[in-house]
Amino acid sequence: MKISDLRLTVVGIPRHTGFVSKHVIVEIMSDEGVTGIGEMSDFSHLPRFSLDVTDLTAVLKSILIGKNPLDISAINKELLSNFPEMMFYYEKGNFVRNGVDAALHDLGAKALGISVADLIGGRIKDKIKVCFPIFRHRFMEEVEENLAVVRKRFQQGFDVFRLYVGKNLDADEAFLDGVKQEFGSKVKVKSLDFSHLLDWKEAAQAVKRLSAYDFQMVESPAFQNDFEGLRHFRLKVDHPVSEHVWSFRQQSEMIKHDSVDIFNISPIFIGGLTCARKAAAAAEVAGKGCLLGTTQELSIGTAAMAHLGSSLVNLNYTSDPTGPELYQSDIVKNPVQYENGYLIVPDRDKPGFGMELDPESIAKHKVDDLSWGDVSVHQLQDRTSQTKA
Numbered sequence: 001m002k003i004s005d006l007r008l009t010v011v012g013i014p015r016h017t018g019f020v021s022k023h024v025i026v027e028i029m030s031d032e033g034v035t036g037i038g039e040m041s042d043f044s045h046l047p048r049f050s051l052d053v054t055d056l057t058a059v060l061k062s063i064l065i066g067k068n069p070l071d072i073s074a075i076n077k078e079l080l081s082n083f084p085e086m087m088f089y090y091e092k093g094n095f096v097r098n099g100v101d102a103a104l105h106d107l108g109a110k111a112l113g114i115s116v117a118d119l120i121g122g123r124i125k126d127k128i129k130v131c132f133p134i135f136r137h138r139f140m141e142e143v144e145e146n147l148a149v150v151r152k153r154f155q156q157g158f159d160v161f162r163l164y165v166g167k168n169l170d171a172d173e174a175f176l177d178g179v180k181q182e183f184g185s186k187v188k189v190k191s192l193d194f195s196h197l198l199d200w201k202e203a204a205q206a207v208k209r210l211s212a213y214d215f216q217m218v219e220s221p222a223f224q225n226d227f228e229g230l231r232h233f234r235l236k237v238d239h240p241v242s243e244h245v246w247s248f249r250q251q252s253e254m255i256k257h258d259s260v261d262i263f264n265i266s267p268i269f270i271g272g273l274t275c276a277r278k279a280a281a282a283a284e285v286a287g288k289g290c291l292l293g294t295t296q297e298l299s300i301g302t303a304a305m306a307h308l309g310s311s312l313v314n315l316n317y318t319s320d321p322t323g324p325e326l327y328q329s330d331i332v333k334n335p336v337q338y339e340n341g342y343l344i345v346p347d348r349d350k351p352g353f354g355m356e357l358d359p360e361s362i363a364k365h366k367v368d369d370l371s372w373g374d375v376s377v378h379q380l381q382d383r384t385s386q387t388k389a
């Protein structure tokens with residue numbers, strides 16, 4: 001079996017907040033008539049440069065065509081030399097590797113007639129507990145808007161939420177108090193996510209103020225790659241600390257500095273399922289917990305994480321993939337499903353990821369390129385279309 005072709009399609013999908021995320025759908029075809037699908041998810045993050053998708057298509061064809069798609073490790077090695085990892089959270093080269101690696105897993109598993117979870121170790125879980133994101137407050141009037149989100153999503157079965165914090169602590173505090181007053185113990189807050197916006201000491205002061213409320217962990221409470229700062233925070237604060245993994249060197253430094261309790265592992269940020277499995281293994285070896293993070297993928301990227309999570313022995317904290325619930329549309333005929341706050345792993349008897357592209361939806365949401373349009377830094381950081389200054 002050999003790779004015979006590749007197609008990249010850019011789609012712009014609006015969220016319920018009005019913010020539009022651009023994704024690239026990957027299709028890798030084999031000479032045996034099987035097509036694997038993947039997703040380079042959510043390019044709509046800083047830094048504000050964009051990839052030339054026509055050129056990227058040519059580059060990936062030159063790397064992939066003629067290779068056996070089951071040679072996933074060897075292809076990953078070559079992808080890494082073409083798209084090297086950086087010490088940065090939203091490195092776009094990692095998104096590229098993730099989309100290709102996912103499509104190779106889907107293609108290989110389909111060719112073997114098995115699900116991706118069975119290709120990477122089999123199933124431990126058939127569902128993954130997830131939490132719903134509440135995006136960052138800048139103004140007090142956003143508190144009621146976000147309490148309405150909790151009400152709506154609680155009715156749908158989501159009972160765990162995570163809160164992005166740090167721009168308006170009065171509003172953060174008012175929101176946490178509102179949740180406590182209205183829902184009591186029926187709703188849990190998994191994490192306060194500082195998104196690397198504050199230095200570790202400011203974050204520690206903020207956590208001290210918000211510790212009147214229950215939350216399980218704190219995420220990203222220092223500037224990016226401030227391994228010492230994370231360690232200082234971790235030793236100063238009672239709550240466990242989680243951080244995203246965006247490179248093996250970064251993860252190695254966090255292990256050496258004993259900076260975190262929990263690794264937040266997402267294929268999109270570490271460059272694919274193959275690398276995410278290695279990061280999860282490193283977490284296990286280091287005696288750290290792990291959870292599946294997210295950039296808020298569409299159903300292909302989310303299904304990939306469901307298969308990954310299903311096969312991990314050390315997925316021991318509530319995870320974050322809720323993208324299909326955040327977007328107004330999807331690009332598959334059979335979107336992933338959520339039940340009572342769990343992401344359901346696609347059926348074992350469905351080959352690959354168990355996802356089927358919806359050509360009509362792709363045509364409807366197709367856009368020419370990854371150009372930025374008129375967005376603000378606030379919108380890119382906090383995922384809203386809110387333009388109030």
Ligand SMILES: O=C(O)C(=O)C[C@@H](O)[C@H](O)C(=O)O
Pocket residue numbers: 042193195293294295296320381383
């Ligand atoms: O845990 C995080 O950090 C995120 O989920 C970051 C978000 O910005 C995510 O990438 C999104 O697009 O909502």
Ligand SMILES: [Mg+2]
Pocket residue numbers: 193195219220244
């Ligand atoms: Mg985070």
Ligand SMILES: [Mg+2]
Pocket residue numbers: 042045294295296
């Ligand atoms: Mg994202």
